Each structure stands twice: as C-alpha cells, then as structure tokens.
Amino acid sequence: MTVGALTFINGRVFTGASETAFASAFRIVDGLVDWVGDAADVVESDAVDLGGRTVLPGLLDSHTHPALLAGTAxxxxxxxxxxxxxxxxxxxxxxxxxxxxxxxxxxxxxxxxxxxxxxxxxxxxxxxxxxxxxxxxxxxxxxxxxxxxxxxxxxxxxxxxxxxxxxxxxxxxxxxxxxxxxxxxxxxxxxxxAFIPAPSRDEQIDAIVIIGEELSSRGIVAVCDLLSSRIDRPLETFRAAAARGLRTRVALYPGWDPAEPLADLVADDREGQVRIAGVKVVLDGAYSNRTAWVHEAYPDSCDHGLRLVDDADVLAAGDWARRNGVQLAVHAMGDRALDRVVELFEEQEPWLDGIPSVRIEHATIVSDAYLARLRSARMAFGIATHTVFFFAEYDGYEKALRVEQVPDAYPIARLYAGLEALALSSDRPATAWSGADDVMLSVEAAVRRRTYDGAEFGAEAAITVPQALLLYTSRAALLSPLSGVGSLTPGLDGSFAVLDRDVFSVPADEIAAVRVAETWIRGERVFVR
The missing domain is CATH 3.10.310.70 (Diaminopimelate Epimerase; Chain A, domain 1)
Structure with a gap:
C-alpha cells in the first residue's frame, strides 16, 4: 500500500529524538516524515487510527551478516x-x-x-x-x-x-x-x-530478498553488513536484490584481504539504498571459545587467544578507508585487541565528518579508563556492541572471563553515558541463539542483565527501555552512514514499526515477548503479522 500522504493518529509514538520524546500523531508525505505532533491537532478525516498502539522508528541492526546468510542459505x-x-x-x-x-x-x-x-x-x-x-x-x-x-x-x-x-x-x-x-x-x-560450491547468483539474490522480509518482520529497516565479501560482488548482488524487491537499507563492509586488496571506490558506490560504507578487519577471535586476544591468560590456562592480523594489515585497511572516504570497522573483543586498535589510531586525524572514522565491533571489555581514552583521542571512535552475546553465550563467558572483568563486560550503561556513537546489534547468524536479531530479546537483556538461564550478569550495567531503543534507532544512526533513518523527525524516512504490546509498560521479563505487528518503510506497509 503506497499513498502520497498519510496521517497516523492515536498512537503512543516514540520518536527517537530523546528518551522522553513521545507524540500521538505524525504525517508522512512522499515517503518522508512531514509532521509529528498531537492527534488533537489533526483535521484530516481519513487519518489512519493506530488504536493506541506503540510505534517506534524503523529499527537499525548495526552489525549483522545478511551476505553470510545468503552465501550459506x-x-x-x-x-x-x-x-x-x-x-x-x-x-x-x-x-x-x-x-x-x-x-x-x-x-x-x-x-x-x-x-x-x-x-x-x-x-x-x-x-x-x-x-x-x-x-x-x-x-x-x-x-x-x-x-x-x-x-x-x-x-x-x-x-x-x-x-x-x-x-x-x-x-x-x-x-x-x-x-x-x-x-x-x-x-x-x-x-x-573454500571447497563448498557457492550458491548461484540468482539463489543469492533471492535469499537476500527473503532475508529482507525477515528483517521487516522484526521492524528492522536498515542494516550494516559487517563482512559483505562473504559473497562475490556484494554491491552488485545486493543492488540486484533491491531491484527484485529488497526494501531494507544496507551498508556494506567488505573484509580486508591483504592478498587481494580492494579496488578503490567511485562516488556511486557510496550512495543509495545499498552502498559501500567501510571495510572490516578481524583482529581477534571470540570470548565464547577463548580465541579473543587477551592480556592475561584465560582462567586455568596459559592461552592468550589469537591475534588474526598484524599491524601492517590493519593500517593498510585504514589507509584504504581514508582514501575512499568510508569507515574502518575493526572486530576487537579481547582487551589486548581493543588496546591495540586505540594504539594504532588514537593520534590519527579523523577523515569523516558526522560519524566515526573507526568503528570498534563487539568491544567486550570496556573499563572507565578505556572509555576515557576513546573520548580523549584525536580519532573519532564508535562502538557496535551487544547484549544478546552475554544472554545467549553465558556458558562460554563464565569460563572465559576472570571475576574482576565482569563489571567491565558489555558495560552498556557506561557506554551509553560516555560514547555518543553507540549501537546495540545482533551479529546474526554469528550469535548462539535462534532469532538473535529479535530486537526485543536484546532490549530485555539490556534492561534485566539476565542470561538465558536466569543468571545475573553485571546488573550495574543495566539501562532503561527508552535507552535501549535509542541504541537501535537514533543513537545507532550516529554510528554509520545510514542517513535518513533512526527517528520519526520531519525530513527523515517515514519508516516505523507498530508493536502488538506497549514495550514501555510491560513487565521487564515480558519485553522479549513483544512482537512487531506492522512495519512501514517510507510510507509503505511492507509487513503485517
């Protein structure tokens, strides 16, 4: 359903402008938000009545892997x-x-x-x-x-x-x-x-379209694909999927391969619904299987994890990102890997305006001192992190983290207060839970700080529901060049999700049960449950 102008009334509309910014009505004209305000001020007789339901800005998944899903369909x-x-x-x-x-x-x-x-x-x-x-x-x-x-x-x-x-x-x-x-x-x-036969290009395109439909069912309207080179010609393939019906905005981050350096970009590569947004380097492994690169050995071992690339490759990827006007995204989980990212880039001049030049992906262990170092650096840093990790993978973290590290593990409240360019994300399918891109699952974990089996995990790092949702909307939009999304604000995309229950008032242990009833992208309803 596509209409040039649509007015929506009688909703509990979380606009994403702040933790307390709510409205009861809004208007979309030609796919963009034209007005946000009070339903009492609406004079149109054909307004869409939301029936008191809760509305969120279209959600952003700032670290996920649709190319990996398409390549392994x-x-x-x-x-x-x-x-x-x-x-x-x-x-x-x-x-x-x-x-x-x-x-x-x-x-x-x-x-x-x-x-x-x-x-x-x-x-x-x-x-x-x-x-x-x-x-x-x-x-x-x-x-x-x-x-x-x-x-x-x-x-x-x-x-x-x-x-x-x-x-x-x-x-x-x-x-x-x-x-x-x-x-x-x-x-x-x-x-x-490498010996597994790749799906055909048509199969990959069809898979991406289906993934877009799944994202819409979650209320997700934009994603960052943090290793889009899992398929051949990702930009061309995703754009072909858009021509075939994909509505999701997609920012692509191909992986850096020193043996096959990426070609330089042209202006069109960085624009449009599907664009190249950066390049990704995987610096270390994961905490859940003790391959994250750490300073002190893992408990009861002499193992410090794995460093996967050397400084020269990280810096070469950064030079490519600077030259091409896109972001550098560095996978860093272990404290030693996180320190190395800052050591390599903190004194460099940022090359992007308005968004971080260097994104840190996952960032498991963040102390007050480390956060202060990020803020004081010449370089502009941002972080895409998770709550679904400790929720789903507690068994691994319990064995990998030392007791004194737990207060600094995924300290979302500290990050929320101290770093503007911050997002929660799913890392699907590289997360140990079915349906890891269910935003409400991550929101509940952020609010309750409880694992899948009920264990408490750093309760002092809990945040509120509005704060968690900002990390999937307007705050997440500050992390990447996914322009035009993240809040219901005049001039931005008329993309939003309608919920089946009010996420702001349900008991905390029922947040994950909240479902998206409808998803709209640029004034068009693309999903109805």
Missing amino acids: AAVECFPPAITRIDELVETLGRHAATVSGPDAWVLGRGFDDTKFPGGRMPTASDLDRIETDRPVLVWRCDAHSAVCNTRALEIAGITASTPDPDGARFERDVDGRPNGVLTEIAAVEAVA
Missing part, C-alpha cells in the same frame, strides 16, 4: 535453545542430509554452541562421520569463526597430519597429531569451506 540452523547436545546436532544434520541431493553435495549446518553441550565437549569429525562418510559435512560454530567437519571434508581439502596450521588459526588434532575435524578460527575454516 543451504545450511540448516543448529542454534540453541533447540540444540543443546551433540546427539541433537547429529540428528538435525542427519535429517538435513536426507534432503540434500547429489553424491558430491555438501551437508551444511550453522549455529551450534559447544559450551551448552554436556561437559562443554566440542563435536569432532568422528561425530559427523555418523551422518555421512561418502559426502562432506561441515557445521559452523555459533561465532562463525570456527567450525567442525567430517573426515570426507578433510580429505577434499587435503588436510592431513603434516598440514601446517594457517596463520592465526588451528587445525585441532587428536593425541596422535591427526586433524580431528575441529577448525579453529577463520583461516582454518576457509581452508575447508
């Missing part, structure tokens, strides 16, 4: 809470294998979390060999940094006892030194995944 989901045992993983992959045709076809899955398995045991090739021995099987771990494959997949990739580990990664081995199918960190995974 053939993978079956193996996320918690549905799968919490290795036998359940094997059974799910086995059922999926029966639907995969062709003697050489790969059986793929994604999303398992070994920390939730009895004893925290990682599955191995011997487990997956129960599914198939003639065809290759590979399943990505929930962080998307690691995976497990069967013996046949190792054979196809040519990985044997004499194969050296890739830089910044490991082929895990049994007691006799033979690869056991566990692929720790991206380079090890890619050594096997």
